[in-house]
Amino acid sequence: MTQVPASAAGGSGAPGAKPVRGGKLGAAAVDQASLWNVANLLTMVRLLLVPGFVMLLLGNGGYDPAWRSFAWAAFAIAMITDLFDGHLARTYNLVTDFGKIADPIADKAIMGSALICLSWLGDLPWWVTGVILGRELGITLLRFWVIRYGVIPASRGGKMKTLAQGTAVGMYVLALTGPLATLRFWVMAVAVVLTVVTGLDYVKQAIVLRRHGRAAEAVPGAVEDPGAVGAMGTAQEDSETAPDGVEGVTGAGAESEGGASAARRAAK
Template sequence: MTGVPASAGGPSGTRGAAAAGRGDAEGTPGPGAGAVSGGAGGPQDVRGGLDMREENPGHDGPGEQDEHGERDEQDGARPVRGGKIAAAAVNQASLWNVANLLTMLRLLLVPGFVALMLADGGYDPAWRSLAWAAFAVAMITDLFDGHLARTYNLVTDFGKIADPIADKAIMGAALVCLSGLGDLPWWVTVLVLGRELGVTLLRFLVIRYGVIPASRGGKLKTLTQGVAVGMYVLALTGWLATLRFWVMAAAVVLTVVTGLDYVRQAMVLRRQGIAERRTALEETRA
């Protein structure tokens, strides 16, 4: 609860004080956001005194029964921890959300895909079809987990780290298997994986100046790569085998072009960041 004693206006007074200091959804303090008078407790920071109903909207007011028939504690009975601790608890509780579960599924599919791809020497059409199914599931879940995380606010630290790892793991495993079996030249595998690792490293190098957004070309590259690799995983013959060659050629071209574009964006971002810092330093000295 807010920590405001009942003498300050009872439950209705408590709700009014919490609402006055809440501000908007972006964390901008509202009117009276400096401090809330806590009676005997003195001034209290608003973030530390927000009503727990702000983070658990299903809870009823003080002294009222909730859906389980239990009563909330009266105001001031127990102090509420700071907003940062509460936010950390929420993030920890949301670890097992649907977006992260899809990411974990993709990670588990990697060893299964490799086993299916290399079963019976790696050239059996039946096993290759099963390997393609595992690869297709991984690609489809890649499309959904990020969308679900952004749409329903399911973004977690685990997802930020595991999602790109899962993407590169399934694609890298497929490329290495195909090259190892002689279906795909090794220079294609080295080029694609080198580009992915290079762009990831580039993002980290310029992150102090800003974030390089994903471009439409990069998304098209990912889609083309997935289609091309999927066609190579299948044991195709005839005109379909010719078609997959040209799809892979398009994927290689997009890989190179988008990689160079990321380098250009990184250079521009770094230049702008240095200029802004220099201007801010000069203004500070003046």
């Protein structure tokens, strides 16, 4: 469980302690984070938008400009909520197990449904859909492959890829003609290139991380606790998602700290 400084919880705390970002709202969120918080509600909205988006995109044969405009609005709302739910969860410590699972599912559901529908309508080549969805599936499998050794942080290229994909797919959802139709082709081309490049970079990082992890395991005494290497990944995730001023030890880390303290007392 994340330990919250007294100053963040409303107490006096140590002099000069940095308060939780967001003031009283941030402190309250740290203490009362639950399933029904604003970040999770935004994720739920995004999940509910998926079937509605598909119906709008395919409505009236799939080529009606009015229906496509409504579909674009649903897609845009989904993309915007994707930006805000993660930010709110990290800023106010609203990270939950549900959010960790549902957020990536919602992301892939809205993007995957858009790509498949556009290819089915003949607006987007199937190979583009295959490259993007194949990359996402491959990265998900890679995460499981290296999860015991640590976590690969999101890169700037990955964020650019997400932005390019969202922009390109949104432009394809709209019934554009003329120069805008040409522009969306090039935006999608950039998105595909970023998808491939960032995917290869992720593979490289995963291989390096796994190699270092296996090397550490091979050194006698390098890892006293069999779960310590996996705990490193958890600690890294906690450090990336915890708000400024909130520090704590979770899981195996807390047990290791307690064990070390007990050992020092016994030695004395």
